[in-house]
Amino acid sequence: MAAKSFDLIVIGAGPGGYVAAIRGAQLGLSVAIVEREHLGGICLNWGCIPTKALLRSSEVFHLMQRASEFGLKADNIGYDLDAVVKRSRKVAGQLSGGIGHLMKKNKVAVFMGSASLAGKGKVTVKAKEGEETLTAKNIVLATGARARNLPGLEADGKRVWMYKDALQPPHMPKKLLVIGSGAIGIEFASFYNTLGADTTVVEVMDRILPVEDEEISKFAKKQFEKQGMKIMQKSVVKQLDRADDKVTAHIETGGKVTKHEFDTVISAVGIVGNVENLGLEDLGVKINRTHVVTDEYCRTGVDGLYAIGDIAGAPWLAHKASHEGVMVAELIAGQHPHPVKPESIAGCTYCHPQVASVGYTEAKAKELGFDVKVGRFPFIGNGKAIALGEPEGMIKTVFDAKTGELLGAHMVGAEVTELIQGYVVGRQLETTEEDLMNTVFPHPTLSEMMHESVLDAYGRVIHM
Structure with missing residues (x-):
């Protein structure tokens, strides 16, 4: 079967990829996008959006408990965790469907399947129905990243969770350990703590939210502790002993290891780029610690091959990916965009x-x-x-x-x-x-x- 030819092929339909595809189409390029799982990527389906929906529920619950402060009456306040999760999934589904509509509207050809680079300007797509080859002078890698799994602390979906499990919890945690206090860890800690889980956060660095200004970190920590969270800084979870109904965590602080029992653990210890099985090494693409090395214009050094968003490194933010997508599409279309400067990108964490x-x-x-x-x-x-x-x-x-x-x-x-x-x-x-x-x-x-x-x-x- 003859290869289908395009001006631009985008691999990955998250907030970097689908935006690059739309901008390319707006500029008159013929565009294909390849996605192996969900249009909208992690952000819309399992990240930014569904977590905000959950956090909104916990924020309203928190306000209901404060009703009397506002001169209001609310009795027998409670929540239905399944209904909270259902709302979150519905919000994610609505937005993911919207991306499909945007692809149609902009005449972007969508291929659902796993992509790999079969050589310069060539992409092989493996789908259930079989395999096909697409060609283009320009290819944008927007394959994103996934949660890092540390040896011994791997998620099992039962008692030890990753973000996906925490978004669709098999049970409500009573005693929760969150490993890592970056945005993802602290948002889940905030959500479950507000709903009544006895929550402990362990952070290896000397403060929580380590990328933030020190004064802000300290202020946030005080507020979290007021809400009943326990925070252990300069601490490392060395091992987890798993039983059917509990997990015993060995936590080292200042050289001393203590054991603590929890019924649930959430691991939020960073992310790794999705660089495997793409054929990058064969093309001579440089990879550093699971991220593709690029210049300020997201060029990989291989002619016509670009990398944007999480796969291209920090800051790991959806809005950075989207802006890089626009910049790269404009570059490919012969325009002269400004590079995206990391220090001009805001970071937002939706804890309380x-x-x-x-x-x-x-x-x-x-x-x-x-x-x-x-x-x-x-x-x-x-x-x-x-x-x-x-x-x-x-x-x-x-x-x-x-x-x-x-x-x-x-x-x-x-x-x-x-x-x-x-x-x-x-x-x-x-x-x-x-x-x-x-x-x-x-x-x-x-x-x-x-x-x-x-x-x-x-x-x-x-x-x-």
Whole structure:
């Protein structure tokens, strides 16, 4: 059978791949996309979206328990875990179906099957029905990543879970151990802790949420502990002894190993790139620690072969993948896009309280040699936060003392995952402290704290 020919073939239909396909089609390229499992990838089906749906349920449950604070009455408050999960799956299904519609609308040819590179410009697709060959001058790898399984701590789906198990739990944990306090670990810890699980988080680094600014990490830790979470930092889970109804974890802290019993363990210890069985080595593609090595334009060094999103390394964020997808499609179509800068990409964690950041932490800015001016503003000083009943939080801004450039912004508290975008736009427009100070923020809003934090960096704060 003759090979089907395209201008662009995208391997993987997650938030990087499907966006690259759409942008390529918009620019007049003939595009094919190959996906082995679900349109929308992990993000829509088993990641970003269904976890947010679960977390919304736990947030509403938390608010129901606080009803009397708001002058409301709610008796016999409870939850139905199966119904919570069902809603989460329905949300994911709705969005995944939407991607199929977008592919049709943009005339992208969809091939469901496993792809491998059969040589330069050649892709073999293995599906249930058989095998076919596609050819294109340009190929984009968007195969994503999967959860890392550490030896001895492997998930079994019964008592030891990965994120997929935690999204469709076989039981409600009573006593839960979460290994790893990055975004995934802390979101699941937050969800199950709010629903009443006795939750312990173990983190190998010296603080939880280790990529965040240190002050934000410390503030978040205090809030989590107030909610009853136990947090063990500088600690390692050495082994798990599994029984039918429990898991005994051997946890080492400061050279001393102690045993702790749990009925459920969630492993969230990072991710590994999906680089296997693609035929990359034969083409001479460089792979470093399970990630494809690329330049700033996502080029692999093999002519016409690009890698975007999680397979191309940190930050492992859906919005980074999507932007790389757009950039690569534009590059292939002969345009001149700007490269995506990692430090201009915001990170958002949807625990309770939420955490969000963009740019450099205070420590990183100093390490890079900047003379910094730092501003802070607490939620307790903001009228809207108090009216919402959310007075716990803070906003921190880091400026270059010489130029007034906004180097970084770091937040913890209610709705900060929405607020952060104000600073992201500011950084994109190369805003200085003066521009931000002269901007009129509406009242009463949480966003006013962003203004006050900037003012504080320059000794001009009003409400503190």
